[in-house]
Amino acid sequence: MKVIVIGAGISGLIAAYELERSGISPILLEGTDRVGGRVTTDEVDGFLLDRGFQVLLTAYPEAKRYLDFEELKLKKFDSGAIILNPGSSFTIQDPLRQPSAMLGMAFSPVGTLRDKLKIYKLTKQLSKKSIDEIFESNDISTLAYLKGFGFSDKIIDNFFKPFFKGIFLENELSTSARMFQFVFKMFGEGFAAVPEGGMRMISEHLRSKLNQTDLRLNTVVEKIEGNQVWLKNGEIIQADKIIIASRPDRILTQMEGQLKPYRFVYNLYFSLEKSFLARPIIGLIPDDKFLINNIVFMTDVSKTYSSNKKALLSVSVVKKVENPSSLEKLVSIELEALSGISSEYFKHIKTYEIKEALPDVDDMKSNLPFTNSKVYDHIFLAGDYLLNGSINAAMTSGRKAVEAMLLTIQDPH
Ligand SMILES: Cc1cc2nc3c(=O)[nH]c(=O)nc-3n(C[C@H](O)[C@H](O)[C@H](O)COP(=O)(O)OP(=O)(O)OC[C@H]3O[C@@H](n4cnc5c(N)ncnc54)[C@H](O)[C@@H]3O)c2cc1C
Known part of the structure; x- marks a missing residue:
């Protein structure tokens, strides 16, 4: 049985792995020079730059199934986040993990005391709900849900908006x-983490589990016609079964125009002599006048x-910018306002404009019939576009x- 998988992102790597487990040796065609798709890392000037700020949530059921956390x-x-405004900063803690932090939070201006108790209630409530129950629940917007839960505008603007805008x-x-x-449940039940050597380690790890797969990098698929896979280099491969683990609308005429435009993000990297947060925590910028939404010292x-002892700062911008070439300057001025450190000390390393970061999915699901x-x-x-934009969904x-696919072999009708 000749099976071709198109795309060696997380979903394609898992498909190849599962095919191997059922005794099939697939051909895995990847258009770029590496595996991982959107989960990848570049090495620039002695720094590891993830292409877009991303985290692995250790509570993801699929991550537990396929990844060896020790090996990664x-x-x-740290759980929670630091809320950054010019001249002030406050920490919001996870009340379930650090109940003692509730007391400190009670006096912080991030939200009202009622909000903080509601965070506790929400975390507790979601820990009792299964993932399937969550994805069967009412399909309302996150904003409507938070308001319906009784959160104040203050905590929505200070915490929920910047935190979830970044996600x-x-x-x-x-x-x-x-x-x-x-996502809230996953944050509550595990940790946000990155592999020591960058997000690409996840992709490399999945690749290392493939023993019977014929992986062909730099192999772009142009189109599929019937059972034929047409490559950009002119080659045509005949297949019994084809799994498209890349955007199908680009290679299958029947699917043209069926995917909504993806969500984008700018991710800028700067180096600095020393971190001004000095904690492994996400920094949120709630002020809408700022371009920056969130920062992290990786x-x-x-x-x-x-590799040179300098601090690496990752900055995410979710707003569209008229002139992206001005972004680096504007962001470094904002960093000065937030940290009190002169903008000239922030050395720009690289800016990624990630045009197709996340799919815009209408009916988000956790499982696929x-x-x-x-x-x-x-x-x-x-x-991921079939379910929701996450590593868990891609897997x-x-x-x-x-x-x-196996069902059609066992039961061709
Ligand atoms: C900035 C950013 C932040 C994110 N943050 C998180 C996060 O914090 N947590 C989380 O869980 N998820 C996050 N995600 C989402 C997660 O990365 C994706 O859901 C997941 O990687 C999607 O995997 P995939 O296999 O579905 O698609 P892709 O990764 O897009 O893989 C598709 C593959 O197919 C290849 N390909 C495309 N066309 C062709 C062709 N014609 N021929 C051959 N090969 C082709 C591509 O090169 C690619 O390797 C984030 C994504 C981005 C970009």
Whole structure:
């Protein structure tokens, strides 16, 4: 049985792994020079730069299934976040993990005391709800959900908006409350972490689990016609089954125009002599006048992100900018306002404009019925856009595509 998987992102790597487990040796075609797709890291001037600030949530069920956390040498973030405003900063803690922090928070201006008790209640409530229950719940916006839960505008603006803007990559909290509850639950039940050597370690780790897969890098698929996979280099490969683990709308005429535009983000990296947060924690900038939404000193999380002892700062901007070439300057001025450190000390390393960061999914789900993976008896789909934009979803979709494919072999009708 000749099976071709198109795309060696997380979903394609999992699909190849699951195929191997069922005794099939697939061909895995990847258009770029590496595996991992959106989960990758570059080495620039002695720094490790993840392409877009991302974290692995250790509570992801799929991560527990497929990843060896010890081998990845995961480095954890402190729970909660620091809220940064010019001239002041406050920490918001996870009340379940650090109940004693509630007292300190009671006096912080991030929200009202009632808000802080509600955070506790929400965390408790979500710990009792299963992931499937969450994804079957009402499909309202995150903002409507938070208001309905009784949170004040103060805590929504100070904490929930900047925190979840950085995750959903949209400014209105219009993303489904299903995703909000899922992510909030995952943050409550595990840790946010990055592998010591950058997010790419996750992709490399999955690749290292493949023994029977014929991985072909720098191999762009142009189109699929019937059972034929047409490559950009002119080659045509005949396949019995094809799993598309990349955007299907670009290679399958029947799927053209079926995906909504993706969400974007700018990710800027700066080096500095020393971290001004000095903690492995996410810094949030609630003030809407700022371009910057969130910052993290990656070297506070894992020292390996720098080979020269300098601190590495990752900055995320979720707003569209008219003139992206001015971004570096504008952001360094904002960093000066937030930290009190002159902008000239922030040395710009690189700016990523990630145009297709997250899919915009209408009906977010945690699981896939076989019918959703199958296009024809010989073509199957994998990818985060089928469920929700996360590493967890990408992994689920890879496995489900293989399960759907195997069903057509066992029961061709
Ligand atoms: C900035 C950013 C922040 C994120 N933050 C988080 C986070 O904190 N936590 C989290 O869980 N998730 C996060 N995500 C989402 C997560 O990275 C994705 O959901 C996941 O990586 C998607 O995997 P995938 O396999 O579905 O798609 P992709 O990673 O897009 O993989 C598709 C692969 O197919 C290849 N390909 C495309 N077209 C072709 C072709 N024609 N021929 C051959 N190969 C092709 C691509 O090169 C790529 O390798 C973030 C993503 C971004 C970009």
